[in-house]
Amino acid sequence: MFRKLNKLTPRLAQLLCAVSLVFVTACAGSRPPAEGINDPYEAKNRAVHEENLNIDRILVKPASRGYGSIIPQPVRKGVSNFSSNINLPGVVVNDLLQLNIPDALKNSTRFLFNSTIGLAGVLDPATAMGLPEESTDFGETLYVWGVGEGPYVELPLLGPTTQRDMVGKVVDLFTNPIMYKLPDTERYLATVAAVGSKLDDRYTYSNTVDSILYDSADSYAQARLLFLQHRRFQLSGGVVDESTDIFDELYDDQ
Numbered sequence: 001m002f003r004k005l006n007k008l009t010p011r012l013a014q015l016l017c018a019v020s021l022v023f024v025t026a027c028a029g030s031r032p033p034a035e036g037i038n039d040p041y042e043a044k045n046r047a048v049h050e051e052n053l054n055i056d057r058i059l060v061k062p063a064s065r066g067y068g069s070i071i072p073q074p075v076r077k078g079v080s081n082f083s084s085n086i087n088l089p090g091v092v093v094n095d096l097l098q099l100n101i102p103d104a105l106k107n108s109t110r111f112l113f114n115s116t117i118g119l120a121g122v123l124d125p126a127t128a129m130g131l132p133e134e135s136t137d138f139g140e141t142l143y144v145w146g147v148g149e150g151p152y153v154e155l156p157l158l159g160p161t162t163q164r165d166m167v168g169k170v171v172d173l174f175t176n177p178i179m180y181k182l183p184d185t186e187r188y189l190a191t192v193a194a195v196g197s198k199l200d201d202r203y204t205y206s207n208t209v210d211s212i213l214y215d216s217a218d219s220y221a222q223a224r225l226l227f228l229q230h231r232r233f234q235l236s237g238g239v240v241d242e243s244t245d246i247f248d249e250l251y252d253d254q
Helices: 002-028 044-071 074-085 088-097 101-117 138-144 165-170 182-206 206-213 219-236 244-250
Strands: 151-156 159-162
Touching: 044 151, 044 182, 044 206, 074 088, 074 101, 088 101, 088 138, 101 206, 138 219, 151 165, 151 219, 159 182, 159 219, 165 244, 182 206, 182 219, 206 219
Parallel strands: none
Antiparallel strands: 151 159
């Protein structure tokens, strides 16, 4: 038991530090409105963006092509389903933190069905039963509790985000209770599945991604604009200005 506690303590400490930092910042400082472009770190962000482009060009794009061309689509779908299902308890945690009980119950029921009759989530009978995933994350939890968006940030490998969502990504690494119970082998499989799911997304939406990253006159500005519009669209529940139509049209093929 003490060994388990020793393993959990650093993770819990990191989680508490991250949460504390966000709420202290939220209470102590001014929060810019979620409109327009707030990018005081543009020079640094552009440098990271160029590195991300190189990584995509040299590694991610070729790997996604290989994954998509070698692995049959039903198998890729099963891998993505498994990855989504194993992350669902973390989504439920955020539902509860947002006091969104209906979505917490729906996602919990979905996890139960897909983990059993769906063969650990490889299959997705829950969607056919009228229980699609109601996705959320800790970034949205912070939004619900009034934390401001903060400056735009581009992260290495992870790409566009905001200061609020960057903290959300860190906290989400530790909020999935099932990951603390899985043996090392299953955690490894979960990581592999997550990578496979991302490669499948890159392969499936390659034309759209390429149009943003390689066909734009300024791919950094394009990615920034589309991310902010899309994220604000998600968080506002669909109440957005007309400029968001640009994003929707670009992603019609999804």
